Amino acid sequence: MGSMPALPHPLTLEDQMLARNRGRLRRELWGQSLFVAVAYAALAMLGSLLWLRVDPAQLGRVSTMIERHQVALAVLALLAGVAATHARLVADARRHLASSHAALPIWRDVQAARDRRLRARLMFGAWLGFAVAILLLALHDRGVAWRCAGALRWSLAAAFLAIVFAPGANVRAVLALDTARRARPASLPRWLARMQRPLLPHLPQWWWQRSASLWLRGRAAASLAIGLLLAPTDAAAILVPISVLMLMALLNALDVAHRLGSEVESALAQRPPSARVLLLALRPLHAALSLATAAFLALLLQLLQAPTALAMLVAAALLLLSAIDLRLALLLRREPHRLTLVRTQVLLVLAATAGAMPLLLPLLALALLIACERRLRAESAHA
Amino acid sequence: MLEIEDLVVRRGDRLVLDRLHWRVERGEWVGLIGANGTGKSTLFAAISGLVALRSGRVRVCGQDLATELNRARASCAVAIAPERLPDGLSVRQFIELVHASRALPTAALAQSLELAETLGLTPWIDAGIGACSLGTRQKLGIVAGLAGRAPLWLLDESLNGLDPVSAFAFKQFLAAQQRRGDTAIVLATHGLELAERLLTRVCVLRDGRISDDFTTARLDAVRADPTQSVEATLVAAMR
Numbered sequence: 001m002g003s004m005p006a007l008p009h010p011l012t013l014e015d016q017m018l019a020r021n022r023g024r025l026r027r028e029l030w031g032q033s034l035f036v037a038v039a040y041a042a043l044a045m046l047g048s049l050l051w052l053r054v055d056p057a058q059l060g061r062v063s064t065m066i067e068r069h070q071v072a073l074a075v076l077a078l079l080a081g082v083a084a085t086h087a088r089l090v091a092d093a094r095r096h097l098a099s100s101h102a103a104l105p106i107w108r109d110v111q112a113a114r115d116r117r118l119r120a121r122l123m124f125g126a127w128l129g130f131a132v133a134i135l136l137l138a139l140h141d142r143g144v145a146w147r148c149a150g151a152l153r154w155s156l157a158a159a160f161l162a163i164v165f166a167p168g169a170n171v172r173a174v175l176a177l178d179t180a181r182r183a184r185p186a187s188l189p190r191w192l193a194r195m196q197r198p199l200l201p202h203l204p205q206w207w208w209q210r211s212a213s214l215w216l217r218g219r220a221a222a223s224l225a226i227g228l229l230l231a232p233t234d235a236a237a238i239l240v241p242i243s244v245l246m247l248m249a250l251l252n253a254l255d256v257a258h259r260l261g262s263e264v265e266s267a268l269a270q271r272p273p274s275a276r277v278l279l280l281a282l283r284p285l286h287a288a289l290s291l292a293t294a295a296f297l298a299l300l301l302q303l304l305q306a307p308t309a310l311a312m313l314v315a316a317a318l319l320l321l322s323a324i325d326l327r328l329a330l331l332l333r334r335e336p337h338r339l340t341l342v343r344t345q346v347l348l349v350l351a352a353t354a355g356a357m358p359l360l361l362p363l364l365a366l367a368l369l370i371a372c373e374r375r376l377r378a379e380s381a382h383a
Numbered sequence: 384m385l386e387i388e389d390l391v392v393r394r395g396d397r398l399v400l401d402r403l404h405w406r407v408e409r410g411e412w413v414g415l416i417g418a419n420g421t422g423k424s425t426l427f428a429a430i431s432g433l434v435a436l437r438s439g440r441v442r443v444c445g446q447d448l449a450t451e452l453n454r455a456r457a458s459c460a461v462a463i464a465p466e467r468l469p470d471g472l473s474v475r476q477f478i479e480l481v482h483a484s485r486a487l488p489t490a491a492l493a494q495s496l497e498l499a500e501t502l503g504l505t506p507w508i509d510a511g512i513g514a515c516s517l518g519t520r521q522k523l524g525i526v527a528g529l530a531g532r533a534p535l536w537l538l539d540e541s542l543n544g545l546d547p548v549s550a551f552a553f554k555q556f557l558a559a560q561q562r563r564g565d566t567a568i569v570l571a572t573h574g575l576e577l578a579e580r581l582l583t584r585v586c587v588l589r590d591g592r593i594s595d596d597f598t599t600a601r602l603d604a605v606r607a608d609p610t611q612s613v614e615a616t617l618v619a620a621m622r
Binding site for chain 1: 431432433434435452453454456457459461463464467468469471472473476477480481483484485486524527528
C-alpha cells in the first residue's frame with residue numbers, strides 16, 4: 001500500500017462529522033430526543049424488573065458452571081473475538097469500497113490507524129458487555145457477581161487478545177469476492193423473491209437488506225415488554241408493559257416511516273416514484289412481516305396465559321401500526337418538511353401519554369395522518 | 384498517462400472486459416461511448432482499482448495498479464457517483480471532508496469552491512446532501528472528485544442530470560482544462576453532441592473491447608465533410 005505521513009481516514013472523518021450533525025439534530029429536536037430517552041429508560045427499567053424476577057438459585061447454578069468451565073469459556077471468547085474482529089474489519093472494508101471515498105488512495109498508516117480505532121471500539125464493547133453482565137448479577141447477589149467476574153476475567157482477557165491480534169481485512173480478497181458476486185442474481189429467500197414486481201424489481205432486495213432488519217429490530221425491542229405479562233392477574237404488570245409496548249411500537253413506526261421516506265428516495269435516485277408504484281412494491285413484504293409479527297405476538301401472549309381478548313388486541317394494534325408505517329412512508333415520500341411532521345406527531349404522542357391514553361395512540365396517530373394527508377392534498381391541489 | 388494492456392474483468396460468469404488495450408495521452412479529452420451495459424463503468428472501476436482484474440495491466444502515470452495502487456489512485460481524479468454521497472452531511476461539509484482527508488492545501492479548497500460557483504452549486508452549499516436533487520448531487524460529485532486536480536480525470540456520465548446552464552459551464556471548463564494540456568480527461572457519455580466540437584478523441588467500447596478509435600484526425604475529417612454527420616458516424620460505429 002505504501003506509506004505516507006499521517007492523514008485522517010476519510011471514513012473516520014465522515015463518522016465524526018455525521019456524529020456532530022446527529023448531535024445538533026438531537027438538540028434541535030429536543031422533544032423527540034427526550035421522548036426517545038424516556039422510552040428507552042422505561043424499557044431498561046422494565047427489563048431490570050423482569051431480571052429481578054429470576055430465581056437466585058438458578059443464578060447460583062450458572063455461576064458454578066462458569067467457574068467450572070473457565071478454560072472452555074476463555075477459548076470460546078478467543079474464537080468469538082477473532083471472528084467478530086475479522087467480520088468487523090471486513091465490513092468496514094466493504095463500507096469503504098461502497099463509499100464516496102472508494103477511489104481515494106488509503107495509505108498503510110491511515111488504514112492501520114482506522115483498524116486500531118475499530119479494534120479499540122470492539123474492546124470497549126466487550127468490556128461494556130462484561131461490566132453490564134456483572135452489574136446485573138450484582139443486582140441479585142454481590143457474592144455471585146464477584147465470583148462470576150473472577151471466573152470470566154480470563155474470557156475477557158482472551159477476547160481482548162483476539163481483538164488485538166485478529167487478522168485484518170484483505171481488501172483485494174474482498175474486492176475479488178464482491179466482483180464475482182455482483183453478477184449473480186439477488187439471493188433472496190424464495191418466498192420473498194415471489195414478491196418481486198416488475199415496476200421496482202430491486203426493491204424487495206433493498207427491503208430485505210435494509211428496512212426489514214430495522215423494522216424487525218424495532219419490533220423486537222417493543223416485544224421485550226411482553227415479558228412482563230408473566231403475571232396476568234397483576235393489573236399493573238399488564239397495563240404498564242402494554243403502555244410501553246404501544247409507545248415503543250408507535251415510536252418505531254414514526255422512526256421507520258421517517259427513515260423509509262428518506263431511504264426510499266435515496267435508493268430510487270432521489271426521484272420518488274408515484275404512490276401507486278411504491279405501494280405495489282412495498283405492500284406484499286410489509287403485509288407479510290406485519291402478519292407474521294402479529295401472529296407471533298398473539299401466540300406468545302397466549303403461551304404466557306394472557307387473556308385471548310388482550311392477545312387479539314395487541315395483534316390488531318400492531319397491524320394497525322404497521323399500516324401506519326406504510327401509509328406514512330408513502331405519504332411523506334415527497335414531503336420536504338417530513339421532520340416537522342414527525343416532530344408534531346411525537347409531541348402529540350407525548351401529550352396523549354401524559355393523559356394516560358396509551359391504547360388510543362394508534363388512533364390518534366391515524367387521525368393525525370389523515371389530517372396531514374388532507375393538508376398535503378389541499379396544498380398540491382393549490383399548487 | 385493511462386496505459387491498459389490485455390485487461391480482462393469478469394463479473395461472475397459474465398466477461399465484461401475482454402483483453403482490452405487502450406492508451407490515453409496527456410492533453411486529450413476522450414469520449415468513451417458504448418451501448419448500456421458494455422462495461423464503461425466497469426472500465427472506470429478497473430482503472431480506479433475498484434474491481435478485481437482477472438488478468439492484464441493498468442498503469443496510471445507510469446504507476447502499476449497491481450503494485451502501486453495508492454500512487455496510481457493519487458494520479459486519478461474520479462467524479463463521485465451521486466448515490467455514493469453521504470446524505471447526513473452538508474455540501475460544504477463534504478467538500479471540506481474530501482480536502483481534509485487528502486490534506487490538500489487551502490488553494491485547492493478555493494479552487495473547488497470556484498468550480499462549485501461555476502457549476503451553480505454555491506446556493507446549495509449549506510444544504511444537506513440528502514435534500515439535494517440528482518443534478519445538485521452530480522455537481523457535488525464532480526467538485527469533490529476533482530479536488531486536488533490529479534492529472535487523469537475520470538468522469539462517468541457526469542453530465543447526466545445537470546441543467547443546461549451548468550452542463551454548458553462544465554463543458555467549457557473541461558475544454559479549457561484540455562487546452563492547458565496538462566490533464567487527460569476521459570468522459571463516459573451518451574451525449575454524442577460533444578463529439579461535434581469539443582472532444583479530441585472518441586473511443587467506442589463494444590463486446591468488452593475498444594472496437595473503434597476516432598482520433599482527432601478522423602474526427603476532423605468527419606467534421607469537415609458536409610455529407611457526413613459525426614453523430615451518425617459514431618452511432619454506426621456503436622452498432
